[in-house]
Amino acid sequence: MTKFLLDSGDPREYKEIIKLAKEHNSEIWGATTNPTLIAKNLAGKKFTREEAFNLQKKIVIEILNLVPGAVSAEVYADETTTAQEMIEQGEEIASWDKRIYVKLPTTIESFKARTALRKKNISxxxxxxxxxxxxxxxxxxxxxxxKTHNNIRSEWPQFISPFIGRLDDNGRNGIRLIGHGMKIKALPAGRQGKSTWMLSASIRTIEHIGQSINAGAEIITSPAKVYRQWFTLTPGQKNALKKTSPAKGLKDITFWQPPKKLEKITTIEEFMQVIQTNRLDIHHPLTDSGIERFAADWKSILI
Structure with missing residues (x-):
């Protein structure tokens, strides 16, 4: 069954939506936060970088006390942030609680950080x-x-977060990426004890929630304003939304079949080589613009 996460940096919203979900026989299992959401919660105030980081910690810990599942907290990263800087931030964030997932942008530099953090059993x-x-x-x-580190253990799989609403904003059928992604992560190259969960993010509408469930997403994170509508729907209304089509005018995303030679990669060294040489091209302009936006929002609260 799909798990629901609240996408918010405001503990007051968690209390509200947790109560609403419970009243309608559902549950907010976990949480996602990011620099934009934290900055929004602290709007109008200015802090040193250390103060802002400590406030992020305080907010995340408060949220951890409200939900039973995973809480994602993001490292600060802009176009100049090194893997080592992300590693140091990630280690600190992970030390706050065993249920924390460290959010990393999907870039070459962040895969270097991901390697180091996963070796330390950080989710x-x-x-x-x-x-x-x-x-x-x-x-x-x-x-x-x-496969290369037998000591890796985690209570839940690792998260992959496609931003479907952001794709819709750019004229692409974001929900299609969820469906294609579910097929891709089930391929031999990705299958390892169901080691990843698809997290449908950047939810804009109740239709997005229904379509994400229908596409097979294991987890969904949504802002409070969408959940206020979703949780008050009847089971029949929710089922109907699962069958709705994407908004008109969106360009379809065709399925990309990973080359067999990429599926055969077995070492981190080989992996890093293929992404650094673009034989596996992980660059996306929306990832770049997302990093810029998060960095700007975080800087907006700094002295």
Whole structure:
């Protein structure tokens, strides 16, 4: 059954939506936060970088006390952030609680960080995902890590977060990426004890929730304003939304079949070589713009 996460940096919203979900025989299992949501919650105030990081910690811990499942907290990253900087932030964030997933943008530099963090059994939510190549890369990387490090254990699978609403905004059928991604991560290259969950993110509408469930997403994260509508629907209304079509005018995304030679990669060294040489092209302009936006929002609260 699909698990629901709230996409918010405001503990007050969690209390409201948790109560609403419970009243309608459902549950908010976990949470996602990001620099934009944290900055929104702290709007109008200015902090040093250390103060802002400590406030993020305070907010995340408060949210952890409200939900039973995983809570994702994002590293600060812009176009100049190194893997080592992400590793140091990720280790600190992960130390707050065993249920925390460290959010990393899906870039070459972040895969270096992902390698180091996963070796330390730190759970990862790869975010700002916009392509099938990125989904394949995350699933493949996780398979390699698990096969080469037998000590890797986690209560739940690792998260892959396609931003379907952001794709819709750009005229592409975002929900199609969820469906294609589910097929890709089930391929031999990605299959390793169901080691990844598809997290449908950037939800804009109740239709997005229904369509994500229908596409097979294991988890969905949505803002409070959409859940206020979703949880008050009848079971029949929810089932009807699962069968709705994407908004008109969206360009379809055709399925990308990963080359067999990429599926045969078995070492991190080989993996890094193919993404660094673009034989597996994980670059996407929306990932770049998403990083820029998160960085700008975080900087907006800094002195």
């Amino acid at each position: 990862i939510n790869n975010t700002l995902v916009f392509s099938q190549q990125q989904i394949f890369a995350i699933a493949l990387h996780e398979r390699i890590i698990r």
